[in-house]
Amino acid sequence: GNSVTQMEGPVTLSEEAFLTINCTYTATGYPSLFWYVQYPGEGLQLLLKATKADDKGSNKGFEATYRKETTSFHLEKGSVQVSDSAVYFCALRPIQGAQKLVFGQGTRLTINP
Amino acid sequence: NAGVTQTPKFQVLKTGQSMTLQCAQDMNHNSMYWYRQDPGMGLRLIYYSASEGTTDKGEVPNGYNVSRLNKREFSLRLESAAPSQTSVYFCASSQMTDPLGGYTFGSGTRLTVV
Numbered sequence: 001g002n003s004v005t006q007m008e009g010p011v012t013l014s015e016e017a018f019l020t021i022n023c024t025y026t027a028t029g030y031p032s033l034f035w036y037v038q039y040p041g042e043g044l045q046l047l048l049k050a051t052k053a054d055d056k057g058s059n060k061g062f063e064a065t066y067r068k069e070t071t072s073f074h075l076e077k078g079s080v081q082v083s084d085s086a087v088y089f090c091a092l093r094p095i096q097g098a099q100k101l102v103f104g105q106g107t108r109l110t111i112n113p
Numbered sequence: 114n115a116g117v118t119q120t121p122k123f124q125v126l127k128t129g130q131s132m133t134l135q136c137a138q139d140m141n142h143n144s145m146y147w148y149r150q151d152p153g154m155g156l157r158l159i160y161y162s163a164s165e166g167t168t169d170k171g172e173v174p175n176g177y178n179v180s181r182l183n184k185r186e187f188s189l190r191l192e193s194a195a196p197s198q199t200s201v202y203f204c205a206s207s208q209m210t211d212p213l214g215g216y217t218f219g220s221g222t223r224l225t226v227v
Contacts, residue, residue: 034215043117043203043218044156051213089156091215099209100146101216105155 002027006090006104013080014112021075021107023064023090031092033057033066033073034101038087047075047088082111115139119204119219126194126226134189134222136204143209145187146216147171147179149200156203162187163209194226 007022025033032051036044048057053068062077073090090104120135138145146161158171160179168179176198178190187206191198201223205216 032213032215036215036218043220044205044216045218046215049213049215093213093215100158100161101207103156105153 002031002092002094002102004090004092004102004104006088006107008105008107010108010110012110012112015082016079017111019075019077019080019084019109021088021090021109023073023075023104025071025073025090025092027071027092027094027102029095030068031094033064034091034093035062035064035073035075036089036091036103038089038106040086044089080109080111082113085109085111117204117206117217117219119202119222121222122220123223124225126191126224128195128226130194131190131192132194132224133191134202134204134224135186136188136219137186138204138206138217139185140206140208140217141184142206142217143184144207145181146205146207147177147187147189148203148205149173150203150221151200159189159202194224196226198224199226200224 003026034049035047037047038044048059050057050066056065064075087106089106091101117138143164147159148156162168162181165184204219207216
């Protein structure tokens with residue numbers, strides 16, 4: 001079946017540190033891959049996506065590359081800010097079948113000034 | 114550009130009371146979903162509607178019912194609320210004919226059952 005595994009949190013970093021949040025997936029075929037962000041008290045917002053192998057999604061300084069050979073979609077940012085504190089969800093959407101999003105468990109990120 | 118609108122934003126119920134959570138989207142999406150999010154952060158699918166006129170169970174449907182009223186609206190009903198249903202509920206929508214697209218989420222309903 002389809003599944004997404006994220007690195008466990010919480011993750012705490014200092015401002016301007018480099019961020020990596022690991023995400024690996026199991027799926028049939030070539031799903032679309034997504035990162036969502038949830039700020040405190042809000043719903044999930046789409047952060048970035050990639051729809052085929054070697055695609056790089058990017059937004060707000062965050063990047064993730066669709067790696068078919070390692071079935072991974074790790075989220076990175078070169079210099080984090082306090083405002084990046086949130087919960088981050090990795091997700092996949094199968095191309096076939098019901099096409100429902102499959103979410104990882106989420107990683108809580110806290111950035112200290 | 115409202116996107117997905119959920120009402121109410123907050124609700125406190127007594128055990129055994131009933132209520133309906135409302136969700137409406139203005140993006141002409143085919144598919145709509147209801148999730149719950151409990152402490153520990155994960156999202157669990159309660160029910161979904163792939164298209165107008167159809168509904169299907171997700172991972173945790175017990176204690177809930179849904180109605181896809183029309184293409185825009187998808188409501189979630191708790192017939193007899195229990196403390197275990199204390200959670201944050203999110204509605205989402207997507208375009209079924211765009212498998213490369215993601216979901217658009219509402220801002221959530223925070224429900225407490227006492």
